[in-house]
Amino acid sequence: MKLSLSQPCSFSGALLLLAVSNLLVWEKVTSLPNYRLPTESLYQRVIVVSHNAHDLASKAFMEFEMKFGRTAWTYGLMLSPCHTAAILTPENSEQVHQTTSEDLLKVSITILQAWEEPLKHMVAAVAALPHVPDTLLSRTKELEERIQGLLEGLKIIFNRVYPGAVASDYTFWSAWSDLQSSDESTKNSALRTLWRCVRRDTHKVDNYLKVLKCRDVHNNNC
Secondary structure, three states: OOOOOOOOOOHHHHHHHHHHHHHHHHHHHOOOOOOOOOHHHHHHHHHHHHHHHHHHHHHHHHHHHHHHHHHHHOOOOOOOOOOOOOOOOOOOHHHHHHOOHHHHHHHHHHHHHOOHHHHHHHHHHHHOOOOOOHHHHHHHHHHHHHHHHHHHHHHHHHHHHOOOOOOOOOOOOOOHHHHOOOOHHHHHHHHHHHHHHHHHHHHHHHHHHHHHHHHHOOOOOO
């Protein structure tokens, strides 16, 4: 939505409109990629979005734990595996630095694509929680937007740097039925697993992108 400053208004009113306009622009650039940006600037932007996504996932996980964690634990003491566990990823600093930039981009895209469907269901499941805090619901919705924007940005970078290469685009997720369960502990346990896993996976992607930027933008001078 464009804000018009051509109509008569006070100086303070104009400043307020300008501040609101700048805020809207910032919110847009931190969630959506710009196809005309040079690759270096796009890397910087996706790193901002990536860090923001991990921060949202961490805060939402902690908020869910405080509000609903007790009911989630009653379903079982063993941690359920993440649905992204089947994706082969470098797990430590040495492995990350031994992985090619192309493969780091590929695995980052694969991880994010694996969250597209679960996050849609998470938004609906969180909205249906009894007495759900507004902050938890808003963070869930914002996380979905951030991950979608990050995924689009990484695809742009990948297609620019490795034209013709193909990244994996699918990871099966089968726990959607647990989110629709009428049993509170089953539903909350499934949500807890998803929050724990999205926090882990956004942290992975964030680390991979920092390495990629260091390599591809700063020629390892960082």
